[in-house]
Amino acid sequence: MKVDKGFRFFLVNDKKNRVSEIFISNRSIALSLFSALGVFVALLVFTTLEFGDIDYSYKLRDMQNKNMQLVSIIDDMRDHLDDAETQLADLTEKNGALRNYANLPQIDDAVKRVGIGGTIFKNRNSYSELFPVEKNDLLSLEFDLDLLSREINLQKNSYEQIFNKVSKDIVRLKHLPSIPPVTSGFFTSSYGTRKDPFTQKAKFHKGQDFAVMSGTPVYATADGKIISVNGKTGYGNIMIIDHGYGYRTLYAHLSRFKVTEGQTVTRGQLIAVSGNTGRSTGPHLHYEIRLNNVPVNPRNYFFTNNLEL
Numbered sequence: 001m002k003v004d005k006g007f008r009f010f011l012v013n014d015k016k017n018r019v020s021e022i023f024i025s026n027r028s029i030a031l032s033l034f035s036a037l038g039v040f041v042a043l044l045v046f047t048t049l050e051f052g053d054i055d056y057s058y059k060l061r062d063m064q065n066k067n068m069q070l071v072s073i074i075d076d077m078r079d080h081l082d083d084a085e086t087q088l089a090d091l092t093e094k095n096g097a098l099r100n101y102a103n104l105p106q107i108d109d110a111v112k113r114v115g116i117g118g119t120i121f122k123n124r125n126s127y128s129e130l131f132p133v134e135k136n137d138l139l140s141l142e143f144d145l146d147l148l149s150r151e152i153n154l155q156k157n158s159y160e161q162i163f164n165k166v167s168k169d170i171v172r173l174k175h176l177p178s179i180p181p182v183t184s185g186f187f188t189s190s191y192g193t194r195k196d197p198f199t200q201k202a203k204f205h206k207g208q209d210f211a212v213m214s215g216t217p218v219y220a221t222a223d224g225k226i227i228s229v230n231g232k233t234g235y236g237n238i239m240i241i242d243h244g245y246g247y248r249t250l251y252a253h254l255s256r257f258k259v260t261e262g263q264t265v266t267r268g269q270l271i272a273v274s275g276n277t278g279r280s281t282g283p284h285l286h287y288e289i290r291l292n293n294v295p296v297n298p299r300n301y302f303f304t305n306n307l308e309l
Contacts, residue, residue, distance in 0.1 A: 081144055088148065091155055097178070097303040098162045103169075107158060174267065175243040177221040178303045181251060181287050182274065185212035188284060191297040206295040207250070207288035214255055214283045216274040220265040221249055221289075221301075229261045235286060236278020239271060248293075252286035253277050 099106055166173055189209040193202055224243035231237045235252030239259075242248050255275025265271055276283040289298045 081148065084148060085144075088151055088155065092151075094303060095155055095158050095162070097300055098166075099158070100176075100300055103172075104162060104165055107154070172245055174223045175245055176247060177243065177249050177289050177298070177301045179219070179221050179267065180210070180302050181218050181221050181249075182210050182212050182216055182285055183219075184216060185210045185285075187211075187299075191295070191299065207252075207286050208298040210274075210285045210287065212274050212283065212285055214273075214275045216285070217270050218251055218254065218272040218274055218285060220267055220269045220271050221287075222247070222267045224249075224265060226259055226261050226263045226265060226271070229257050229259075231277070234279045236280065237272075237275065238278075241265065241271075246292040248290045250286075250288040250290070252288075253280050253284060 096106060187208065188211045189205055191205060191208055193204050195202060220241060222241075222243045224241040224247075226239065227242045227248075228238070228240040230239075233252075235250075237254040237257070238250060238252045239254060239257060240248055240250050251272060253275055254272045255277060256273040257271070258273065259265060259269075259271045274283065274285045287298055289296050289301055
C-alpha cells in the first residue's frame with residue numbers, strides 16, 4: 001500500500017478530551033506554492049506594465065517638450081541665417097566692386113561653384129528616430145549652414161586677396177571712381193541697351209542716370225584733373241575728369257560748373273550743379289565711367305557713399 005508523503009498535524013482539545021488529525025500532502029503544498037507564485041508573478045507583471053506605461057508617457061511628454069523647444073531654436077536659427085545671407089549678398093556685391101578697384105579679375109563662376117557647391121550630411125540619419133517630423137528642417141538647416149560657411153570662406157579669401165593688393169596701391173585707389181556723383185535722388189536709366197526716349201528705337205546707354213532736381217550738388221567720384229568743361233554737346237553742359245590709370249568720368253546735363261578746366265580735384269569735391277540742359281526729357285544727371293576710352297557699368301564702381309573714402 002502506497003503511503004502519501006506529507007505533514008500530519010494533531011490538534012488536542014482538553015475540554016472535550018478529543019484529538020483531531022490534519023494531513024497535508026506534499027503535492028497540496030506544492031500546488032499551493034505554485035498558485036501563490038503565479039499570483040505573485042501576475043501582480044508583478046501588471047505592476048511593471050502599469051508603471052512602464054506611466055514612465056513611457058512621461059518620457060514621451062518630455063521628448064515632445066524638447067522637440068517643441070528644438071523647433072523654436074531652429075526657427076530662431078533660420079531667422080539669423082536669413083539675416084546672415086542678406087548681409088553676405090551685400091558683401092558679395094561690394095566684393096565685385098572692390099576687385100575692380102584693386103584691378104583684380106572677378107571670381108570665375110566655375111571657382112564659385114567649386115567653392116560653395118555640394119555638401120555632405122555627416123549625420124544624415126541621426127535625427128530620424130528622435131524627431132522624425134523635424135528631420136527635413138534639420139537637414140535643410142544643416143545644408144544651408146554648410147553652404148553659408150563655404151560662401152563666407154570664398155568671400156574671406158577674396159577680401160584677403162583684395163586687401164593685399166590694395167594695401168600696396170593706395171595712391172591708385174584714390175584715383176579710381178568709387179562713389180555715386182550725387183547723394184540724393186534715385187536710379188533711372190541704367191547702363192546697357194534701352195529704348196531711346198526720343199526715337200523709341202533700341203540704343204546702347206553708356207552710363208547711369210540719376211533722377212535729381214535741378215540744382216543738386218554733383219561731386220567728383222575720384223581724384224583727378226578737369227580736362228573738359230563744355231556746354232555745346234547733345235549732353236548739354238558736360239564735364240570730363242581724367243583720373244589717370246586709364247579712367248575718365250563724364251557728368252552731363254549740368255546747369256552750372258563749380259570748377260574750371262585744368263583744375264585738380266579730389267574725391268568728394270563739389271564740381272558742378274545738376275540741371276536739364278541738352279537733349280533731356282527732364283532734370284537728371286547722366287554719369288559715365290570710361291576705362292581706356294571704353295564705357296563700363298558705373299554701378300560696378302559704387303562701393304560706398306562716403307565722400308571721405
